[in-house]
Amino acid sequence: MNSVASEPRLIGLDWGTSSLRAFLIGGTGEVLDVVSAPQGIMHVEGRDFDAVFHRLVQPWLRGRVLPIIASGMITSRNGWRETPYIRVPSGAEELARNLVTHEASGGVRLWFVTGMTTERDGAPDVMRGEEAQIVGATGADMGDGVYVMPGTHSKWITVAGGRIEDYATYMTGEIFGALKSHTILGTLMTDGGFSSEGFHLGAEAGLSGGGELLHRLFNVRTLPLFGRIGPEMTADYLSGLLIGTEIGAAAGGLDGATITIVGRGDLAERYAMALALAGLKSRSAPENIVARGHFLIARAAGLVS
Amino acid sequence: MNSVASEPRLIGLDWGTSSLRAFLIGGTGEVLDVVSAPQGIMHVEGRDFDAVFHRLVQPWLRGRVLPIIASGMITSRNGWRETPYIRVPSGAEELARNLVTHEASGGVRLWFVTGMTTERDGAPDVMRGEEAQIVGATGADMGDGVYVMPGTHSKWITVAGGRIEDYATYMTGEIFGALKSHTILGTLMTDGGFSSEGFHLGAEAGLSGGGELLHRLFNVRTLPLFGRIGPEMTADYLSGLLIGTEIGAAAGGLDGATITIVGRGDLAERYAMALALAGLKSRSAPENIVARGHFLIARAAGLVS
Secondary structure, three states: OOOOOOOEEEEEEEEOOOOEEEEEEEOOOOEEEEEEEOOOHHHOHHHOHHHHHHHHHHHHHOOOOOOEEEEOHHHOOOOOOOOOOEEOOEOHHHHHHOOEEEEOHHHOEEEEOOOEEEEEOOEEEEEOOHHHHHHHHHHHHHOOEEEEEOOOOEEEEEEEOOEEEEEEEEOHHHHHHHHHHHOHHHHHOOOOOOOHHHHHHHHHHHHHHHHHHHHHHHHHHHHHHOOOOOHHHHHHHHHHHHHHHHHHHHOOOOOOOEEEEOOOHHHHHHHHHHHHHOOOEEEEOOOOHHHHHHHHHHHHOOOOO | OOOOOOOEEEEEEEEOOOOEEEEEEEOOOOEEEEEEEOOOHHHOHHHOHHHHHHHHHHHHHOOOOOOEEEEOHHHOOOOOOOOOOEEOOEOHHHHHHOOEEEEOHHHOEEEEOOOEEEEEOOEEEEEOOHHHHHHHHHHHHHOOEEEEEOOOOEEEEEEEOOEEEEEEEEOHHHHHHHHHHHOHHHHHOOOOOOOHHHHHHHHHHHHHHHHHHHHHHHHHHHHHHOOOOOHHHHHHHHHHHHHHHHHHHHOOOOOOOEEEEOOOHHHHHHHHHHHHHOOOEEEEOOOOHHHHHHHHHHHHOOOOO
């Protein structure tokens, strides 16, 4: 636990599919305390979201009343309360106007931040939770520009005039897992540390491959079969090939731009490497930007002053 | 069993990963009899290929000596006898010169047709078995041109001057299975008859999508989520999207060409539909072309006159 530096003003919940985090937030949007739990919406016994919620935030509510704001998959069909998407372009103001209020047990009131939808090439795209992170990032001096949020389903988000202008989802992470575990491509892979060489070769193939992904994936089998890459490089070659293909598609035409990477750790570093190979600059967004997003949305809604 | 119309001259074996077929072949390359068995190389108990072989062809060898030729994954690392690939461009002559002889039990001699390899964008590609089918198709009046062999791993093969000039593998079929069974995309699918509408919408998205496959796959989730396509259309939308993406990549620049489809049934029909959407003509290769391929290779090798 961090020491409490100022008076708590808000509780923010980032409640996703596989886990959730709760933030105790001060009067300038700073994080005073944070707790996390493994009860993402797919792991809540008996779908008793109310019980998980109370267990997590109760210690912060003793003797106090605080506004509570929640974002993420918790507002999806499989969550606590389904809320309608709002359309891009939207930012903190639009999200604030579309907060959905909900009364939990014990008379505790929550405000749900809804997700955002867009339309591209005749098909809709969806997100729930990322919009609060991006609102936080723009408030944390990251400003306008292009953001990438690596993950199971990567999001590429364009921010203009302080609002989310448009975005697109890429299923890169989930497809990596399915191909590695459930196709012939995994059979020639051996474990080991990160193979920078394998990743770079794959990323270069992906960046230049365009529509040839279904063919180039077969190289993940043939290259180790012919001894061109080692079995210990093969998983990272596949990772590079998919991330490179994603960047080639999502960042085409962004020559020389700086991409802001939201997230930390190994996956964020892979994106930074592949962005550099693509001739793009990158930087990292600060941690816990979702709490700042909750604060900015709550302030725009008049829940905190 | 077919009636025996002329004297048998050759036995041909098409021995793949999941099944095998044996052909009794006459003096003009015609099929006199055919038997099949489920003992593809991954399903041979104790890897006793010799026993499977004898059980299958013994009835044809009573009181006769016939040359026997075998092609397919049976010559791979996990098969009966691994043989080295030959390079494209190659045809019946080159395959005949590179036959690998093998003595089975009882003094019965086989000739293995080896596979072909090519190199593209710094990576090798491989096939074992398709080369004998294509040799057969060119001998069956299909001639030069572009062939597609739909399947788990589709092959696109260019024939020029009666030889296989080059080819590329697309993992479309295997990736369809992995995505349908092991990602979130399968969760919104319901069974039903073939949805032509779903397939066409998907194929159009694939044909126009180029490098955007990792993004467009997410539409397989969002379109039914928004009620834009029915759950019973969704699997066929995914099928169309992948096949359309494959054709867009493999047949780019072939405007107005006729593509020969090797194979029958539902999958071949899907390729014909998607090729038409791409503005290409298509036709079907005759059945059992692999037996004709065996005959032509055997004749080039002097095993039949």
